[in-house]
Amino acid sequence: MIKKKFNEDLRGKDIEFEMLNKKYKAIRFYQLKMTLDVMLVDDIEKQGIINIPFAHLPKATKKILKPN
Numbered sequence: 001m002i003k004k005k006f007n008e009d010l011r012g013k014d015i016e017f018e019m020l021n022k023k024y025k026a027i028r029f030y031q032l033k034m035t036l037d038v039m040l041v042d043d044i045e046k047q048g049i050i051n052i053p054f055a056h057l058p059k060a061t062k063k064i065l066k067p068n
Helices: 059-065
Strands: 007-009 016-019 022-030 035-040 049-053
Touching: 022 049, 022 059
Parallel strands: none
Antiparallel strands: 007 022, 016 022, 022 035, 035 049
């Protein structure tokens, strides 16, 4: 059977990770595009939601999401 790809809401899972000395919180994962919407946690000025490619995420975060 073919597995249907979908958008996964990650707000309830509280997935946080650090990249380039900035802390991010995962909002939504798009399996079709393999991207992740994130929001800066420790930023003084809110920049809104940023879209990051899955390949650029830390290895520990990739294991939590498990896209396959």
